[in-house]
Amino acid sequence: MTSTGPSPRPEASLAGWRSWGVRSAFAPRPFSRGAISGVAAVMAIALVEVLAGDEVLVAALLVLPPLVVALTGRWGDTLLVAALALVIVLLSPLVQDTMQLAVSIVLVLAGGIVATAVAIARTGSFVALERFRLLVGVADAADRADGPVELVEGVLDLLVPALGDVATVDVMLGGERRRIGTRVGSGVDPGVRGAMARRRPLAGERRSSEASIAADEARLVEPDDQLIDAAAGSPEDAALMKALRITTSLIVPLRARGRVIGAFTAAYGPSRRRHAVADLRFAEVLAGRVALALDNAGLTSELTVAEERFGLVVHTLAEAVTMNDAEGRIVYANEAAVELLHAGSAEELIAGPPEDVMERFAVYDEHGRPLRLEDLPSMRLLAGEPHAAPLLVRNVVRANGEERWLLHKVSALRGPDGELLRVVNVIEDLTSVKRAERGQRLLARASEALAATMEPQRALQELAEALVPEFASWAAVELPERGRVDRSAAAGQEPAEAAAVLDVPLQVGAQTLGTLRLAGPDPSRAFGLDDRALAEELGRRAGVALLNARMYERRTAIANALQHGLLPPALPDVPGWPAAVAYAPAGELSEVGGDFYDIFRGPRGWMLIVGDMVGQGPEAATMSALARYTLRAAAELTGDPARAVAHLNAVLRGQPGVPLCTAVCAGIDEGPDGVAHLSLASAGHPPPMVVRGTEVTAVGEPGTIAGAFDAGEWSASDVELRRGDVLVLYTDGVLDSLGEHDRFGEARLRAALGALDGPVEQRVAGLAARLEAFCHGERRDDVTVLMLEYRGEGGAQRAAASRRAASSITSARLQNAKRTSERPASSSS
Amino acid sequence: MTAQSPVFGVSARQVARAHVVSPRGDLDLSTVAELRSAIRERPDDCDVLVLDLRDLTFFDTSGMRLVVETMQELAPLGMRLAIVRGPQQVQRLFALARMEDRLPFFDDLDGALAAT
Numbered sequence: 050m051t052s053t054g055p056s057p058r059p060e061a062s063l064a065g066w067r068s069w070g071v072r073s074a075f076a077p078r079p080f081s082r083g084a085i086s087g088v089a090a091v092m093a094i095a096l097v098e099v100l101a102g103d104e105v106l107v108a109a110l111l112v113l114p115p116l117v118v119a120l121t122g123r124w125g126d127t128l129l130v131a132a133l134a135l136v137i138v139l140l141s142p143l144v145q146d147t148m149q150l151a152v153s154i155v156l157v158l159a160g161g162i163v164a165t166a167v168a169i170a171r172t173g174s175f176v177a178l179e180r181f182r183l184l185v186g187v188a189d190a191a192d193r194a195d196g197p198v199e200l201v202e203g204v205l206d207l208l209v210p211a212l213g214d215v216a217t218v219d220v221m222l223g224g225e226r227r228r229i230g231t232r233v234g235s236g237v238d239p240g241v242r243g244a245m246a247r248r249r250p251l252a253g254e255r256r257s258s259e260a261s262i263a264a265d266e267a268r269l270v271e272p273d274d275q276l277i278d279a280a281a282g283s284p285e286d287a288a289l290m291k292a293l294r295i296t297t298s299l300i301v302p303l304r305a306r307g308r309v310i311g312a313f314t315a316a317y318g319p320s321r322r323r324h325a326v327a328d329l330r331f332a333e334v335l336a337g338r339v340a341l342a343l344d345n346a347g348l349t350s351e352l353t354v355a356e357e358r359f360g361l362v363v364h365t366l367a368e369a370v371t372m373n374d375a376e377g378r379i380v381y382a383n384e385a386a387v388e389l390l391h392a393g394s395a396e397e398l399i400a401g402p403p404e405d406v407m408e409r410f411a412v413y414d415e416h417g418r419p420l421r422l423e424d425l426p427s428m429r430l431l432a433g434e435p436h437a438a439p440l441l442v443r444n445v446v447r448a449n450g451e452e453r454w455l456l457h458k459v460s461a462l463r464g465p466d467g468e469l470l471r472v473v474n475v476i477e478d479l480t481s482v483k484r485a486e487r488g489q490r491l492l493a494r495a496s497e498a499l500a501a502t503m504e505p506q507r508a509l510q511e512l513a514e515a516l517v518p519e520f521a522s523w524a525a526v527e528l529p530e531r532g533r534v535d536r537s538a539a540a541g542q543e544p545a546e547a548a549a550v551l552d553v554p555l556q557v558g559a560q561t562l563g564t565l566r567l568a569g570p571d572p573s574r575a576f577g578l579d580d581r582a583l584a585e586e587l588g589r590r591a592g593v594a595l596l597n598a599r600m601y602e603r604r605t606a607i608a609n610a611l612q613h614g615l616l617p618p619a620l621p622d623v624p625g626w627p628a629a630v631a632y633a634p635a636g637e638l639s640e641v642g643g644d645f646y647d648i649f650r651g652p653r654g655w656m657l658i659v660g661d662m663v664g665q666g667p668e669a670a671t672m673s674a675l676a677r678y679t680l681r682a683a684a685e686l687t688g689d690p691a692r693a694v695a696h697l698n699a700v701l702r703g704q705p706g707v708p709l710c711t712a713v714c715a716g717i718d719e720g721p722d723g724v725a726h727l728s729l730a731s732a733g734h735p736p737p738m739v740v741r742g743t744e745v746t747a748v749g750e751p752g753t754i755a756g757a758f759d760a761g762e763w764s765a766s767d768v769e770l771r772r773g774d775v776l777v778l779y780t781d782g783v784l785d786s787l788g789e790h791d792r793f794g795e796a797r798l799r800a801a802l803g804a805l806d807g808p809v810e811q812r813v814a815g816l817a818a819r820l821e822a823f824c825h826g827e828r829r830d831d832v833t834v835l836m837l838e839y840r841g842e843g844g845a846q847r848a849a850a851s852r853r854a855a856s857s858i859t860s861a862r863l864q865n866a867k868r869t870s871e872r873p874a875s876s877s878s
Numbered sequence: 879m880t881a882q883s884p885v886f887g888v889s890a891r892q893v894a895r896a897h898v899v900s901p902r903g904d905l906d907l908s909t910v911a912e913l914r915s916a917i918r919e920r921p922d923d924c925d926v927l928v929l930d931l932r933d934l935t936f937f938d939t940s941g942m943r944l945v946v947e948t949m950q951e952l953a954p955l956g957m958r959l960a961i962v963r964g965p966q967q968v969q970r971l972f973a974l975a976r977m978e979d980r981l982p983f984f985d986d987l988d989g990a991l992a993a994t
Contacts, residue, residue: 663939665907707950709943711975733939733975754939754975757946762976785906785938792936829907830938 073331074212074322075179076172080129083122087130090114095137108153111138112160116167124168131161180331183207184338191342198229200346204313204339205232212299212324212332213315217245219258220303220311220343226250226259229311236319237293244289247282254279258312261300265309267336268300269329272316293318301332303340310340369476375469377403377431389455389476391446403428411445426459427474441479451577454483484579488586491520495587499594503601509538512565512591517541520583521567526555526591528563537563544568551576553584555592562592615674620648623655625841626717629810631817631834635665635782642831643669644780645677651716652688659778659835660712660734676701676710676755690714690730691765694752698732698763701756710755713737713778716765725839727768727776732761735784735795738777738802739768740812745799770839775809777802782832783816789825797823809836888916896926896960896991902933905941913941917948925957928990931964937971945981958982960990 091114098107115131138150138157190203201218208216209232218230231245251257256270257280272295281287298316302309313336317323324332363370369386371379382395390406392398398406407422414420422428426437439458445451456479462471498511513524523541527534544550549569555562565588569576576584620628634642643662648655658680662673679700683693693714701708711734718726729737733754736747748768753761770776779798786793801819805812813836820832886903897920901913917927927948931937949959961983963969972978984990 661939663943707943707947709939709946711939733942733977735974751974751976753980754942754977757942757975757977758980781938785936 073176073327074317074324075176075328077123077175079123079125081123081126083118084126084129087114087118087122087126088133090117091130091133091137094134095141098137098141107141108138108156111153111157115161115164119164119168119171122168124165124172127168128161128165131157131164135161179211183211183331183335187335187338187342191338191346194342194346197343197346200342201230204342205230208232208313208315210234210320212328212335214318214320214322215241215245215293215295216313216315217248217258218303218311218313218339219262221262221309226262226311234320238289240289241293244281244286247286248280249282251276251280256298256300258300258314262302262309262312265302265304267302267329267333269324269326270298270300271296272298296321297324299324299329299332301329301336303336303343305337305340305344310344312336313339369478371398371427371474371476373403373427373431373472373474375431375471377428379403379406380471386476389453389478391448409447411447413443413445415441415443417443426457427472430459430461430472431469453478453480455479481579484583487519488579488583491516491583492586492590495590496594499590503598503605505595505598505602506537508594508598509591510540512587512594513538513540516567516587520580521569523550523566523568525566526563527566528555528595541568551581551584553581553588555588555595556585557589557592557596560592560596562595564588565591612670615670617646621650623648623837625719625839626655626837627809627840628657628835628837629808629813630836631813631832633782633828633832634670635828635831643673644782644831644833645673646778646833646835647677647681648837649681649685651685653716653718655717656684656688656690656715657717657778657835657837658684658693658712658714659780659833660710660732661780661782661831661833663709663711665830672704672708672710675704676708676712680712680714684714684716688716689765690716690728691752691763694730694732694755694763695761698753698755698758698761702759704756708756711735711781712755713749715768715776715778719839719841723772723841725770727770728765729768730763730765732763733757735779735781737768737779738799739770740775740777740802740805741771741773743803745802747795772839772841774839775802775812776837776839778833778835778837780831780833782828782830783820783834785830786820786824786828786832787826788823793820793823809838812836886912888913890916890919892921892924893928893991895924896928897921897924898928898930898987898991900930900933902935904936905934906936906938907940910940910944914944914947917944926960926991927952927957928960928962928987930962930987930990931968932962932987934964934968937964937968939971942971942975942977945977949981960984960993962987962990 091111094107094110094114097110101107111134115127115134118130119127134157135154138153141150141153186207187204190200190207194200194203197220204218205216214234214237216232217228219226219228221227228246228248231242233239233242233245250259252259254260254276256268256272256276261268274291277290277295278287281290293316295316295318298314300312300314303311303313315324315332364383366383367385369389370381370383371386371390372381374380379398379401382390382392382398384395387393387395387398390398391409392406404422412420412425414424420442423432424440425442426440429437437459439456441454441456444453444455446453456477458475458477460473460475461469462473464470494515495512498515499508501511502508509526513526516524517540521541523539523543525539525543526537528537529535551567551569553565553567555565565584567576567584569580617630617632620630628648630646632644632646634644643664644660645662646657646659648657650656658677660673660676660680662669662676664672676697680693680697683696684690687693687696694712697710697712701710711732713729713731713734715730715737716728718728720726727748729749731737731749731752733752736749736751739746739748748766750764750766752763755761768776783798784792784794797819798816801816802812805815807815813834816834886901886905886909888899888901890897890899892898899913899916901909901916903909905913917929920927929945929948934941945961952959959982961981963983963985969978972981972983982993984993
């Protein structure tokens with residue numbers, strides 16, 4: 050402020066010659082027609098003096114005209130008349146008496162001085178009045194004006210002709226001076242107005258408004274031709290400006306709220322008046338008022354424009370927008386808000402208290418907790434919280450049960466001191482998003498439920514339970530069954546009224562498998578269109594799942610039937626040879642594997658086979674059936690294990706791929722002396738064991754694996770068995786069973802067999818238990834153990850009966866072993 | 879130690895015109911496919927496949943089937959198979975299947991390569 054203070058002003062010296070009188074352009078010219086009347090009056094009195102000859106009276110009369118002029122005319126008129134009166138007195142021929150003359154001179158002189166002083170005082174008060182009128186005028190203009198443009202026009206009305214023959218108003222916009230108003234007086238060429246409007250910016254010229262604004266300093270300048278040439282937009286403009294013959298020009302910055310917002314200029318030309326320093330001072334005062342008015346007008350008009358734009362933008366916005374004032378009253382609501390809040394019109398919303406609006410809805414948060422009006426973000430801002438986070442609410446229209454998901458977002462409009470003026474509330478309708486989200490979740494859950502099992506009945510029950518209670522209070526599936534409707538699944542409470550139930554078909558293509566029946570989740574909520582669409586989708590999925598489950602059921606039935614044909618046979622009763630078997634295929638879903646065994650009667654006595662088709666799954670199972678029947682047929686026909694194995698090789702070689710098979714085939718020749726001979730042929734099979742007491746012996750000779758080569762070496766070796774001996778045939782699944790650190794192996798097998806005793810079924814079960822204990826993780830290969838005890842004739846009946854029971858037990862045990870051993874592995878992963 | 883068999887892996891490299899495939903760890907039904915891929919993914923300019931079984935810790939009939947399969951595949955291609963003997967457990971299985979004298983076994987890699 051101090052650096053831009055008003056003094057010293059070099060420009061003041063320009064008007065310095067006016068060192069007396071009323072130094073203001075507001076002062077009227079010193080002379081007027083009043084002077085003529087005064088002079089006429091003085092001359093008339095001089096004539097009376099000549100005629101009447103009474104000089105004292107005349108002198109007294111000569112005092113009157115200056116006084117009268119002083120009361121009505123200008124100070125120049127008064128001075129002129131007073132001077133004339135004095136001249137008349139001095140020249141008066143009537144005065145002989147020196148004393149009288151002196152008295153007359155003093156009288157007239159004194160009267161003239163007093164009259165002139167009165168006239169000057171009157172002019173001073175005129176100037177003061179004029180200044181007051183201007184100041185009031187600015188206030189009036191600010192009051193009347195609706196915007197900055199009108200206000201500028203009002204200010205220019207005041208400036209011309211009071212403070213200049215021409216005037217301009219400039220404002221700073223975006224750092225640039227912009228001329229927003231120009232005015233020329235009545236005696237000025239109208240073309241000057243355009244010339245002034247086109248004035249070029251003058252950088253570095255201290256007599257320019259740019260410099261005055263930059264320095265924040267009011268200036269009184271006398272423009273010369275050079276300045277006009279520099280400032281004019283064209284030579285024509287320059288000529289027009291020069292024709293004005295500008296005497297003085299005021300440049301006054303407009304300063305409001307501590308910053309310079311522009312400047313006004315006022316210049317005298319045709320009127321030949323000049324500004325005084327006092328005018329510059331007054332202009333500064335006036336500029337303060339103008340600036341304030343302009344600033345206010347600018348502010349209010351900007352706000353008005355902003356509000357109008359806000360209204361235009363917001364009114365047609367899809368999001369609902371409401372505005373509350375500081376007291377919480379709704380002062381604005383757009384069309385979307387009117388619709389969303391179920392009001393007839395914005396006026397209805399604005400008229401009523403917010404509580405009335407709130408009462409139309411049941412409002413809950415995301416977790417289902419009821420919300421009150423004061424929980425809403427807008428009300429929390431109004432309650433004084435500095436910020437309010439967006440809030441997602443479930444909003445149920447009490448009138449019709451319609452459910453919406455609304456996101457309330459608020460922002461505060463605050464005044465300069467931070468006081469809350471308005472709260473703008475934007476309500477976004479997220480119902481469709483939320484519905485879609487919930488729909489996706491429900492569909493995912495339903496699909497999961499339907500996929501949980503391949504049993505149709507259970508799948509439908511899982512579905513019903515998945516839908517209650519979130520989607521429905523009751524869900525049931527009804528399927529037509531032999532002409533009547535059968536309720537296959539149900540969850541929740543069946544509604545008393547049938548009207549509340551939504552029925553959707555279990556649809557697969559054109560086929561309708563049944564009906565999904567649903568009751569709404571709560572009485573205040575009806576199933577909407579979205580819910581119906583979702584229910585229909587659920588129906589479709591349930592239909593597909595049901596169809597798949599039924600198909601799976603049928604296929605499984607077929608597979609089981611086919612598989613059954615491949616299953617190992619029940620062991621026949623072999624008198625004097627109690628047998629027991631443990632058989633466990635490795636496949637998860639398959640009950641048959643690559644292992645096979647059989648006991649049958651050959652041409653020379655009982656024969657047995659155990660084999661293992663390399664591979665797994667259905668392919669191995671079918672090939673193993675082929676191998677089993679081939680081996681059995683060949684053995685049955687020839688009674689020769691070696692030839693049977695060779696035949697197996699030949700048959701497998703004729704098969705596509707590399708159907709590799711290990712097998713052992715044995716024929717029993719029971720002698721009369723309690724010694725039996727076993728004719729044993731092997732095709733790459735693990736050696737059979739003979740258990741005699743605790744002694745375990747591997748028997749037989751290796752033979753070429755079947756299916757690998759066209760030729761091979763297969764010979765039958767003779768194994769002698771005594772009563773009580775147990776022949777153990779097994780597949781590599783036993784040896785290869787994976788434990789925690791290594792494979793079960795032959796050593797463990799021998800140790801286990803040596804430690805077991807009792808009937809064969811007990812031994813099989815014992816070996817199965819050891820394998821179970823040893824096994825770690827998922828069993829990968831089929832496991833078969835077939836034991837045959839040479840007991841001889843006699844105890845055959847009893848042994849056969851117990852064998853049947855043991856066979857099924859050991860088989861089951863191995864299955865269990867597999868299941869339990871899986872658990873730690875799966876839980877540790 | 880877990881229930882998992884020792885980590886199975888296969889490395890393959892080319893030595894002269896030999897594609898040398900070296901499986902290591904437990905070769906069984908669950909890992910045989912990996913070895914099958916390694917055997918089949920061989921460069922075109924090979925005329926010998928060397929199967930180096932020395933680093934196997936387990937071998938069963940599924941591995942044996944792969945060996946037979948490989949031999950049958952190579953024959954029509956004019957390629958030969960050479961197998962470097964594995965540990966005792968591996969060789970025992972070949973013996974049991976009486977395949978020892980029907981397959982081209984070598985005691986070490988140099989032997990297998992030299993024989994080519």
